[in-house]
Amino acid sequence: MSFNFGCAKKLYKDGVHPRVVIGPADLARLRIKIKTGDGRKIMDSLRRKVQPIIAHALTADLRKELAVKSDLSLICWVIFDLAMVGLLDGCAKTIEAAKRALLAFPAALGSGGEFNAAVFSIMYGCHPLAYDLLYDRLSQTERAAYADWVVNVCVRPAVVKARPNYYKNAGANTPIAETLPALLGWLAVKGDPGVPDLAAEEQELLSLLRASLHAAFTADGYPEEDIGYGTAVAGGLAQSVEPLRRAGLYDAYTDCPRYAKIGAAALHFVQPWGLALSNTGDYGDSFLCRELILGRQARQTHSPALAWLLGALSCSQAIVKAHQKAAPAFTEVLLRKGFRVPATALSLIVMDCFKGAVHPAKAGVPTQFRDRGRGIVSLRSGWGEEDTLVVLDGSQRSPAAQGHAHSSCGHFSISALGEYFAVDSGRYNTEQNCHNVVLIDGKSGRSTEGQWQAAFHHGLLTDYSPGEFVDFAAVDSSHQHNCYWARRYLGLVKGLPARGGTQTGKGMPAYVWTVEDINKANDWAEFWWQLHTSPENTITIYHAGRMVQGPSACIKGWRKGNRLDAHFVLPAPTSYPRAHTIALTQDVASSSSYKYVTNPEQSAAEHIRPSDMLHRSLFVRPRLLAKVGGYNGRFMALMLPRHNGAKPAKVERLPSVDNSLAVRIVFGEVEDILIFAYEHNLLEADGIIGRGQWCVVRRDQKSKRVIGHALGHGTSLRVAGAELARGSECHRFF
Template identity: 55%
Template sequence: MNFSFGVAKPLYAKARHPRLLIGENDLPALRRLIHGAPGRTLAAAIRKKTEPCVRQILECRDLPALIERNQTCFWPHPQEWFLWTLHDMALLGRLEDRAELVEAVVRVFLALPGLPGKVGGSDQFYYLPPLFIPLAYDLIAEGLPQEDRARFAAWALERYIRPVLAAYRANYLKNAGGNGTIGAMQIALTTLLCITGEPGAPDLAAQREELLQWFEATLHTAIGPDGYPEEDTGYGNVVAGNLALVAEMVRRAGLYDVYRACPRFARYGRSMLHFALPWGDSLMATGDHGDQMRDREFVLARLAVETRDPALLWLLGSLSYAHNRTFIADFMPGFEFEVRLRKGFQAPPTALSLLTLNDMRGAAHPAKVGTPRAFRDRGRGIVSFRSGWDADATLAIFDGSQRSPSGQGHAHDSAGHFSIAALGEYFAIHAARYNIEQNCHNVVLVDGQSGRSTDGEWRMSYYHGLLIAYQPDPFCDFAAVDSSHQHNCYWARRYLGLVKGPGAPAYVWTVEDINKANDWAEFWWQLHTCPENTIALRGAEATITGWRHGNHLDVAFALPDPASFSPAHTLALAQDVATSSSYKYVSPPEHYVSRFARPADMVHGPVFMRPRLLAKVGGYNGRFMALMIPRRKGDQPAQVERLASLDNSLAVRITFRDVEDTLIFAYEHNLLEAGDVKGRGQWCVVRRARRSRRVLARTLGQGTALRAGGRHLAGR
């Protein structure tokens, strides 16, 4: 297919269809495509998906009423799948010359102007009608009588374009990153492109320029400077997928070249690579929906071509949403499924997959093309660290919870939250939708309570966090977050490191620095784990066992020297089952859990109930360290020992079978001294071979000097 800038400009000038994503001259190539593998396989799957929808349309006696009744749903329900498959039906009907498919699509467009609802109704404010409606109309328009085209154009103008402009003109640029406003803009803009030049349609140049301005504002607010979507891997990915469709339409029309004018959008695909679970079948959930990536077959294929990044095709073909588990169990069985196009590569059965099928060739694993293992989005303040690109690698996501005022609606109190996957297990999860407060995230609670309460409602967080450090390193990655606003205390900071390197599994450490109010408090360190994982407590340590392979995550803690405070810090471990903070909105949680075939399916989001590990640290401040060390089933756990160190610092020795790590963290004074390790900096990690005592790796964090065993390692 030809997605070049301005390629469709002559078609708009002559008022010809199709033109939005393809032209009439693309149809012969597509027909050849579906007669050979894998196009034949893909077309057969689209046929299977659309057949019930075709019957539903052709047998319906009151199509306008059916559409009106269901078009305001946020996601398609069985009774309205036909709206979401219109593009599939229209393209397959044209390619296979199947009259019944085209007839079904035509009936919908003849019915739309007869909708009984009021003009400018509430459906304009979300994503419906889906972008597939203008795409479908574009494919069948020239087969309609002139009067029907004029009727549809007049209806579309009064139902969507003018009402959206009137409703959002005063505030769009203040909220250009919010999914609701974006939904209205993209429907109005794509519908305008669809009816431009139609019989009876007025000159829409002024409206087009205004909507294009909104679109450009959205690109710069819905997508962060490094490509990460403002509303995370759920809503944010839905928005990004739709923006990709709009971007290609206006690019073909010669109106705006997103790849030249907005580099951050071109970075979106690479950003999502960093949130793929190590085994590749889904993303880590990071926000107020789930781990979904709708329209990945289009956005990733196009970005792979434009950015020359074949790793994006690996992501496209590795992800799978055949589980139908995002949001609610079995939400769309029979509608969302995957088609195996070749070994290890699948895609959804959609018209968009057909349009990009040729671009799906040449996928390459991220390890093969040298994809970096660390990522940060400077706008959203979110970090991804991983030890490698193999399926057993350790992946740690760390959330700074920076939020844009232009994308309000779905922010969580997630500053300092971490998610961890390792050895094929999902050990520390993000609970996603309906889990807004701190008590639903892997953060520290002060006196067992969230810093800010939503009073049981499902609403956004009003308080932001801040990513204050980001330091990728070959041996130990490091980042830090300030969560003081969300904790509602004097100050709250969390530091996180991912230790990699030879001789030991890659593990995660966190250091807390919380002052509630210059007084004693109990600080509850939390780890929410995947449903069906189990937690075992062993005194001051705990082990989480994954349900996927039976591998483990050992968790240990280090407190300040007992002599540092009177009374000394205390530690008690516990476990419970955590539920949604939006208990007034989703109650009882057991009702929702029962809708899933198995509890672990909830991990795709939202997670209504999950096991939670608690480490309750009492003290005059929340200053302590946690270590999370993956371990294969059957292996012996590493030994964690607190080392004597200078006051106002923490130090541990971690002993593995062949290597030994010394980890020291200093609060404020930068004096790193424990055992035979001496340095000047905020923190350090030194790895040595147990037998030879040879230093194998070391990292000094924000420091000037480091020595071990009398040997100079870094700095002066």
């Protein structure tokens, strides 16, 4: 199927249907493709999906269904699929069912109103594509009824409503969903008999589209409204962008290069085991309508890893639960092990890219990603299913996409060894107390007073330095913490491959460290370090004496039973007039929107199993708390994944220069020395002398031979007198 610029121009000129996403010749080719291979599997699944809907469409009052709430109507979600099955099979009964469904839209949604449900219904219903397919099966009266509705209820009102404010919030999902789908409706009816010339409206809508493509996504391709809302917007916009390219009216790939980067950005947030994205926002972990945008961008950008992503993801319970009545619409078909696609007509259209799918590791996709606009970082130790993935959120927000921002600056999510250890709590969890950040005196810096509303104070990503051995990033959350200053530093230290003598022989997993630097008001405070974990994970707290100095905790994952050990390093007791204190505890956290989610336990119980909440909103979840008391919030946390049955690492705080933190971590035959210096850059501990902000030195435990090292923003590093690094100080952020 061609999406080359202007490839359908002649079809529009000659008044030929279909033309919007496929042409008559494409239909003929599809009839051949559905007889074998992927085409046959998708088509068989499509037939099964629409079969029970056919009888319903032929007998039910579809107008009443759509009028109640069209996005809950199954017929809305599957109408294009219904039309495609009818035409490919040449089934009169299926075609008639599709026609009845199509004509129910103008009958049910006859006026735009304050909320234009007619335009919104196009966003997820794609019924203009059904009209395009069914055109030759409709009477002139039926064509006119639908076309008149598109022109007078969808296109014209959408343009008028957008004029006062659209350009000021062009990145937000609601104005996009109520406006830009009108373009798809217009492409379906443009030039048909009796349809007026809407050249002015067309140009105005194209201008709005250009604004949204630039406002809804950053220059690096990440959606301003995050995983969930932002990815759904991407999938929906592609349903207009790609047909416009075929029509020769607009080429987003040349006018807006960031559009071509959307899939590549999303790829960096896929869970190591696939199936879902690592949630970052106020909706869920899914990529709704992923097939068209990922399929097209895989081809257009020559990125076979995007075809892999299309098949690695699945339609999560987030979508199914949100649209329970339309749940059958989200049927997926497994084409081969680890590769599934939505059972939709759009999957048939882009299926040529499926066989070219290449795993990110084989495609050479980098393991680090930084989005400069949104201020979010994805770091992973590799592309394997048990590799460590950490997401650090700088919470930079755009005024053009207000509505679903969280107070998430400094939040980290961690997946490792096939477990989701440190989670994003998703929808309705806006405040700091719902994120893996530090609370000052146990409270969020900014309160929503129990309401479900966006956070208006932004954060800032201040550092991003990926490396072969250690990846590093930092944020400033002072604005959200509402204090003198609040900074977090994070490192991902790469592990070692499996070999005999290292832990249990399964290798040493990559681990994560954070360093906090918080000043409430030049006085003593209690700083609550938080880690929200998956609902079915369990937390065990240990006190001093378990192969560590000070208290520690262990999180057991529910997916495979693997572990994450958490340790904490405080300043030396003599550093301040009163020594820092620490106490570990755990509780069950719930939504900060308690006036909106009034019974979180009941909401949680509606899920088949507690872990299903991960896909949309964690109404309740276990939370580990490390309550550190001190004149400031300066301390370190270590998060060390290990396989079930492997011995925990030995952790020892080391003496170091005042106003620095140093620790030894012993993993079997290997030890890591981690030193972090606040301001003075004196990295000195255990025979290591360096000048920089931080360093990690890996040594053989017995011989002390250095087998790896990294120096952060430094000029020199010596170990036992041997020089490992020297040079000018380097800052690699922008």
